[in-house]
Amino acid sequence: MKKIAFIFVGLSILFFSKPGLSNEVKDNQNADQSKIKSQKTIAVMCPGDLQNIAENWAKAYEAGNPSAFIALSTFDERKFVSENVLSILSDKEAAKISSETAWKMIVAKDVVVPLFNRRNPLFEEISKQGISSSELALIFTEEYKPAWNLMINEGQNTPINFYIINNEFVKNGISDFVKTKPSFINAVILNKTSDFIAAIENDIHSIGFCRLADITDSKTNQWVGEVAILPIDKNKNGRIDNFENIYQNLASFTRGVWIGKYPSALTGNIYAVSFLKPVGEEQVAFLSWLTSEGQQTMNESGLCAISTIERENNLLALAPTEINAIPEEGTSLAGLWVLIIAVVFVAGFFVTAIVRSFRKAAGAIDTNMPEIKPALDENSIAAPKGIYFDRSHTWAFMEKDGNVRVGIDDFLQHITGVLTRIKMKTVGEKIRRGEKILTINQNGKQLEICSPVSGTIREQNHALESDSTIINSAPYTDGWVYSIEPINWLREIQLMFMSDKYKEWLRNEFSRLRDFFAASVRSNDAVYAQIVLQDGGELADNVLADLGPEVWEEFQEKFINSSK
Numbered sequence: 001m002k003k004i005a006f007i008f009v010g011l012s013i014l015f016f017s018k019p020g021l022s023n024e025v026k027d028n029q030n031a032d033q034s035k036i037k038s039q040k041t042i043a044v045m046c047p048g049d050l051q052n053i054a055e056n057w058a059k060a061y062e063a064g065n066p067s068a069f070i071a072l073s074t075f076d077e078r079k080f081v082s083e084n085v086l087s088i089l090s091d092k093e094a095a096k097i098s099s100e101t102a103w104k105m106i107v108a109k110d111v112v113v114p115l116f117n118r119r120n121p122l123f124e125e126i127s128k129q130g131i132s133s134s135e136l137a138l139i140f141t142e143e144y145k146p147a148w149n150l151m152i153n154e155g156q157n158t159p160i161n162f163y164i165i166n167n168e169f170v171k172n173g174i175s176d177f178v179k180t181k182p183s184f185i186n187a188v189i190l191n192k193t194s195d196f197i198a199a200i201e202n203d204i205h206s207i208g209f210c211r212l213a214d215i216t217d218s219k220t221n222q223w224v225g226e227v228a229i230l231p232i233d234k235n236k237n238g239r240i241d242n243f244e245n246i247y248q249n250l251a252s253f254t255r256g257v258w259i260g261k262y263p264s265a266l267t268g269n270i271y272a273v274s275f276l277k278p279v280g281e282e283q284v285a286f287l288s289w290l291t292s293e294g295q296q297t298m299n300e301s302g303l304c305a306i307s308t309i310e311r312e313n314n315l316l317a318l319a320p321t322e323i324n325a326i327p328e329e330g331t332s333l334a335g336l337w338v339l340i341i342a343v344v345f346v347a348g349f350f351v352t353a354i355v356r357s358f359r360k361a362a363g364a365i366d367t368n369m370p371e372i373k374p375a376l377d378e379n380s381i382a383a384p385k386g387i388y389f390d391r392s393h394t395w396a397f398m399e400k401d402g403n404v405r406v407g408i409d410d411f412l413q414h415i416t417g418v419l420t421r422i423k424m425k426t427v428g429e430k431i432r433r434g435e436k437i438l439t440i441n442q443n444g445k446q447l448e449i450c451s452p453v454s455g456t457i458r459e460q461n462h463a464l465e466s467d468s469t470i471i472n473s474a475p476y477t478d479g480w481v482y483s484i485e486p487i488n489w490l491r492e493i494q495l496m497f498m499s500d501k502y503k504e505w506l507r508n509e510f511s512r513l514r515d516f517f518a519a520s521v522r523s524n525d526a527v528y529a530q531i532v533l534q535d536g537g538e539l540a541d542n543v544l545a546d547l548g549p550e551v552w553e554e555f556q557e558k559f560i561n562s563s564k
Contacts, residue, residue: 040067042282045075046088049167050270053108053213053301054088060287060297068282084275086283090169091268104273105288107312109304111212111257112173112266117204123228125152128246130233130240133263137178148205153238162187163199165210169268175207176265201226212254213302213464222250229253232263243557250299257304258550261557270303277317284318291315307550362494376539378506382410384476387497390452391563392434395476396496404453404489407480408440408471411506412449415513416442417545419468424481429457431484433492438481440471442545445552447560451484453492459483509563513539516559 031079046054058070072463075093079085089097093102114136116126137150147157164170174183190196193214200208207230215223221231229246231240246256256262262439278284291314295305306314340483383389388396393412397405413419423439433435437451463479464470471479486492496504544552 039051042070042286043073043083043085043392044088044365045073045080045085047075047090047093050088050090053270053303056301057088057290057294057296060294061286064289064293065285068286070286075486079317080273081275082551086278086287087273089271089273092168092172092270094271094273097273102273102275103277103317104271105291105317106269106289106306106310107272107294107314108270108298108390109257109521110169110270111262111302112170112209112210113215115200115208115210115215115227115233116230117200117206118226118228119204122148122152123154127228127231128240128245129153129238130231132233132236133179133265134236135233137180144519147520158205161194161203161204161206161310163203163208163209164189165193165196165214166191167211167555170209173214173266173268177263178419197225197227208287212304216250216300216302222401232266234261234263241560254299254304254526260550260554267304279320287318291318307548325456337372376414376541376543378503378510380414380541381503381506382476383499383502383506384437385499388452388478388493388498390496391501391505392450392452392454392564393560394449396452396493397484398489399483402485403458403483404455404486405480406437406452406482408438410448410475411471411509412440412447413475414541415544416440416447417542418442420470422464422468422471422481424460424464425441425457427457427460431493433488440468445544445547445549447552447556449560452496453484453486454488455484455486457482458485464553472551504524510539512559516555517543 044054044058051074054072054503058072061070062068070113075087075089076085077097080087080097088107089104090110100395114131116123120126129152131151131543138146138150146160148158151160162185164174166189171182171185174185178185186201187209190199193210196208196210200206208227208535212223214226215227217224229247233240233243235241244261246253246261248517253262257267272287272290274283278287291306291311295311296303306493386397389409393409395407395409399405419440420443421441424438431451432454433452434450436448438449440447440449460482461470463478464481471481473479544555
């Protein structure tokens with residue numbers, strides 16, 4: 001009862017004091033409303049080569065926000081400084097701004113792409129083999145006319161004609177990729193996009209370089225005409241491996257760029273830039289949209305979306321940095337005193353409640369403390385004796401009937417966190433050691449696991465179909481996945497580990513794991529540091545659980561696949 005009276009008195013003072021301020025408050029509110037209306041128009045500047053992109057963004061934003069209007073104009077550095085006009089700029093243009101106060105955030109990825117003709121007689125071979133940076137460097141800088149047989153096995157001595165769109169971003173991207181000066185690149189330079197595409201379409205033996213935006217049809221969400229993106233043999237092994245094959249369609253390609261499967265030398269950033277940090281309501285709303293829902297429109301503009309971590313960083317950067325507690329001129333001091341009194345009463349209520357709760361539960365542990373994940377190291381991993389462990393982070397154990405029971409090791413389930421779904425092969429399927437045997441899923445993010453043995457699947461653990469978390473709680477018992485009739489057991493166990501050697505091997509795996517996060521997940525980033533590392537640099541349990549799908553795909557490629 002005393003608490004209720006306590007709150008009532010405080011709120012009554014605040015309520016009955018309000019009429020004395022009403023005229024002044026209404027005046028301020030009217031002024032604010034007028035100010036908001038005047039901010040409905042958002043001025044945005046950009047250079048000519050980004051005009052179409054900015055127009056696409058403006059149309060999409062205005063469609064979802066009918067009261068907003070984006071006024072586009074050509075970039076003018078004087079207005080940028082004097083009027084603090086929001087601007088959309090590329091890497092190079094943003095770097096020209098010398099002001100130390102300039103504010104910017106990444107909103108998209110621009111991409112340089114090599115093109116070739118779909119009617120090229122070597123289309124299938126080119127698609128399988130791809131082209132590496134060293135091969136391009138060779139044929140780009142040859143004094144004599146380069147030919148396809150220098151680049152593709154079984155290729156004929158057919159000359160290659162090179163075309164490049166006249167764009168600094170494209171020229172610099174090629175230069176960085178082949179590691180040579182732009183002036184050394186021997187190619188035909190074309191100014192108009194239409195002329196460039198026509199040149200590639202009319203010359204079936206040609207290769208061209210342009211921006212992805214130059215060949216993207218916003219209506220079909222696909223690249224235009226008879227051109228295709230020439231696959232890049234990123235690891236220079238003479239073929240396009242499965243993890244490199246991102247060239248089937250625009251969606252697959254842009255996702256591949258997003259998760260780092262495309263050469264970084266051929267990508268660049270597009271920034272939203274202003275002389276001072278944007279604080280206007282409409283500007284902030286537009287930028288927030290651009291870094292969240294607006295990312296869905298990037299494909300239509302021939303761009304790639306930014307990563308999850310970059311989106312989170314943007315939203316944090318747009319958040320207010322401070323609260324102004326100093327009253328503006330003309331604000332009623334009486335109103336300020338009423339506010340202070342109300343705050344004191346409410347604070348008093350909460351302090352009283354907290355003190356009483358501590359008295360009632362003296363010595364009790366606060367159950368609302370933030371969760372602190374335990375450190376993850378070799379000592380955290382269970383490794384029962386008598387079980388064979390494979391480099392694919394699976395285990396195998398021969399039963400009395402001669403069949404081999406297999407599952408996922410404790411290390412992997414500690415990395416992924418609680419699994420939400422698994423996809424298994426069917427009974428009767430024949431499998432070989434090292435082939436994909438299982439897909440584990442955690443809230444839409446997945447890893448593909450390879451088999452430790454060769455043979456025929458005789459049984460699968462149906463309990464996992466309804467409750468995949470059994471793998472987490474009992475990976476070596478109830479969480480088994482298959483029972484397999486082996487065909488090469490004695491030879492294949494020579495390639496596996498048992499308890500002590502497995503523990504020794506795990507130390508190396510933890511070292512690789514730390515290296516992976518240090519290199520690929522930017523563990524020094526403020527956002528990821530809380531998820532990945534604890535004090536002293538220890539890895540946290542369930543380290544992948546809170547990370548995005550792009551990290552899971554990179555983990556598959558650079559950690560799981562490289563263990564083979």
